[in-house]
Amino acid sequence: MPFLENLTDQTPLELLVNVIDILLVWFVVYKLITIIKGTKAVQLLKGIFFIIIAYLITQALNLETLGWIMQQVLNWGFLAIIIIFQPEMRRALEQLGRGKLFSSSQLNEESERGRLIDAMSKSVSYMAKRRIGALISIERETGLSEYIETGIPMNSDITSELLINLFIPNTPLHDGAVIIQKNRIAAAACYLPLSESPFISKELGTRHRAALGISEVTDAITVxxxxxxxxxxxxxxxxxxxxxxxxxxxxxxxxxxFGAEQQTADSSRWNWRGKKNG
Incomplete structure (x- = not known):
């Protein structure tokens, strides 16, 4: 086989250089994936892979018209990728400029999420007892950057005291939503999209409509x-x-x-129409 012949013809130094080259490529790809993880770019990448697969199928089946369309999409795809992934590319360049692109910081996700839930529980308990209105959205896989940009940037550690203070009435940041991103408070006073469903119970106010609206277009958890x-x-x-x-x-x-597959049904579960399930 030509591949094996090329390997046998190389010196040990050349083999070592090639191995290092491959490892570096994989490392760069891995870091790029970590940069776009948690943003809408993940869904866009899936769309790009679908287009490539569709193009290969059209070539295999000799579908000329569809193949021509796919070819045009691929021809202009590079420009489209630059436009679509502009936020991620800008963030990667900023991290590269700060020397953080290749830094490794492994956090204990379970303890961080536990800390988040503990802070959320304490703050929600305090606000519920005193009837302080609150709206808190937690980013998961789908990015919330476009909604974060509508609010006041914070980039703060999550504490129950800070969450409570943000929603105290008649303070500058109490209106709108607090968005949590990567286990930090990314922004406050953010605008979330309101659900336009005509089947929502009339007794639900703006906070509930905004929480439903963001849950319809993203996988975020909203309290x-x-x-x-x-x-x-x-x-x-x-x-x-x-x-x-x-x-x-x-x-x-x-x-x-934590993405549990099974959730026990109970009397507190309601659907988005405001009626009890089951």
Whole structure:
């Protein structure tokens, strides 16, 4: 085989250089993946792979018209990639300029999420008892950068005290949503898209509609504390869980955050129409 012949013809030094070259390429690819992880670029990459696969199929089946369309898409794809991935490319260049592109910082995700849930529980409990309205959205796989840009940047550690202070009435940042990104408070006073569904219960206010709206377009977890009743609610994947006790809230938040497949049905689970399931 030509490949094996080329290997046997190389000196040990050349083999070592080639191995290092391959490892460096894989390392760069890995770092690029970590940069776009958690943003909408992940979904866009899936679309690009789909287009490439479709193009290969059209070539194999000799589908001329569809193949010509796919060829045009690929021809202009490089320019489209630059436009689409502009935020990620800018972030990579900024990290490269700060010397952080190849830095490794392994965090204990389980302890960080546990800390998040503990801070959320304490703050939600405090606000629910005093009927302080709150809206907190937690980024998961789909990026929330476009909504973060509508608010006031913070980039702060998550503490129950800070979360409570952000929603104290008549303070500059109490209106809008707090968005948590990568286990940090990314921004406050953010605008979330309101759900336009005509089937939402009329008793739900703007906070609940915003929480449902963001859950319909992303996979974010959003926590709501009602200003009128102090009730605790949670939205995820287009579902609204209303009137949760603090214990149920902690369990549901932990299950959804860790991606548990099985969730026990209980009386506090409501769908987005405001009716009890089951």
């Amino acid at each position: 709501i504390v009602s200003e009128e009743t102090g009730a605790i609610s949670l939205t995820a994947n287009g579902d609204l869980h209303r009137n949760l006790s603090l214990e149920d809230f902690e369990v549901k938040l932990r299950r959804i955050w």
